[in-house]
Amino acid sequence: MEKKNKVTMSDIAREAGVSQATVSLILNNSRSIKLSEETRQRVISTALTLGYKKMPAPHRDNGQEEIALLINVMPSYDPFVDALSEAREAAWRHDTLLTLYDYGDDPELAVRIIHQLSQRRCAGIIIASPVTQAIDFSVFAHQTELPVVLLNVYDRAFPLLPTFLPDDRANALQITRHLIDQGATRIAHIMGDHWMEACEMRLEGYRQALLQAGMPFDEQRVMATNWSLNETYQATLALMKLPEPPDAIFCSSDWMTLGCYQALTELHLRIPQDILVAGYDDQRIADQMTPKLTSVQLPYIELGRMAVEYICSGEDAATRVRMAGRLKLRASTAV
Incomplete structure (x- = not known):
């Protein structure tokens, strides 16, 4: 029997008529952004109808910490979506919310987001891109004392920065x-x-x-x-x-x-x-x-999980992971 394609957040967003960021917030039970109850119920209903397998259990509103993932463009369907989904699941397993911020490749907007995060209960920040590429991390350096991890991006000028990349x-x-x-x-x-x-x-x-x-x-x-x-x-x-x-x-x-x-x-x-x-x-x-x-x-599933677990485990050692994928x-x- 042919294996069915896995339902993704982008599938749910398309069917529910909302953005993928909205789906992520709702499935993470995030209350950091005001959304109508009708929108929440529509997204949850759509996810169940499509057979989304990883519906989270309701969490208590206990001032949970979040991990912020800043991405320079939100992919519709791209293999990198697997990294986002697995990062969300890994954060959930650590009783932490993963919140996605699409900064549109605008460093000034990213810096403003980071400044806001520094005032909240944020466990760490992941800077990511769906395209493996070099970035200028100097724009973000010294903007926050929160742990920062790079996912699918890198900057050789910062060799001690935790970095997770495909090989x-x-x-x-x-x-x-x-x-x-x-x-x-x-x-x-x-x-x-x-x-x-x-x-x-x-x-x-x-x-x-x-x-x-x-x-x-x-x-x-x-x-x-x-x-x-x-x-x-x-x-x-x-x-x-x-x-x-x-x-x-x-x-x-x-x-x-x-x-x-x-x-x-x-x-x-x-x-x-x-x-x-x-x-x-x-x-x-x-x-x-x-x-x-x-x-x-x-290996985006593995890399997304590793980036989150690095923050959740409180690691502070320099880490630069390049992981090979699987030949299909x-x-x-x-x-």
């Missing part, structure tokens, strides 16, 4: 190794933007896997895009026009593979019989494509 290099390495193990000898890589260090690390993992296998690195087989379907489509067509076209393509995100699939279909190439295709980040679409897409599941094998690489 993009290791993830790309295991994907490329898998394609090699499947018999591919001319593996192409369609990447995102060069300015993103996460993309460069995926490129490094790809190169490292080729080197370890004694296979040459061919710059012609690496195509940089702006993550769009059209550019991925065009990059795939260009790759297949090479004198020795690739027999496997590793795309830097599952979303990008939609453009890749389209180009290969137009060229009458079958996946995986004629060419192997693998993605990255294991979005929902990976299991819904034809053929289903091999991808790597990022599907039909797009099954030969």
Whole structure:
């Protein structure tokens, strides 16, 4: 029997006609923001109807502490939502509320939120992003005496700051190794933007896997895009026009593979019989494509939990975690 997709807060928000932040507040029993009882009941009813499995028990209004998670943009559906959901659950297990603040990538707004948090019963602050990226933490430094943790973001200028990240290099390495193990000898890589260090690390993992296998690195087989379907489509067509076209393509995100699939279909190439295709980040679409897409599941559930538990346990040691994900094998690489 095919496993059903897990119901997320974004699913509940869409059905109930409210924001995901509102759903988080209600399911956390937060009273820090005034919401109508009708809205609360609608969200709870929607969650139960959709089969949301982690409905919290009512908590006493006892002045609970909160953990504030500041995110620079609220994802609708993105694998990073798993980190938010697990962080909420971890906080709940510690009898603490997780409150999300979307500061819209506006550092001034984030600083104002932090100043307000310093006046409340806040156990700590998590600064996060759905996209793995560097941030300028100096904007936030010295703004509060509360513990601060970084989730999916980092700043090398602050090496003692607790930081929890996916290991993009290791993830790309295991994907490329898998394609090699499947018999591919001319593996192409369609990447995102060069300015993103996460993309460069995926490129490094790809190169490292080729080197370890004694296979040459061919710059012609690496195509940089702006993550769009059209550019991925065009990059795939260009790759297949090479004198020795690739027999496997590793795309830097599952979303990008939609453009890749389209180009290969137009060229009458079958996946995986004629060419192997693998993605990255294991979005929902990976299991819904034809053929289903091999991808790597990022460890956001583990990282979200670890960030919260670091604060709840009162840790103060320098911690920098880079965690590899899990390779999810599907039909797009099954030969």
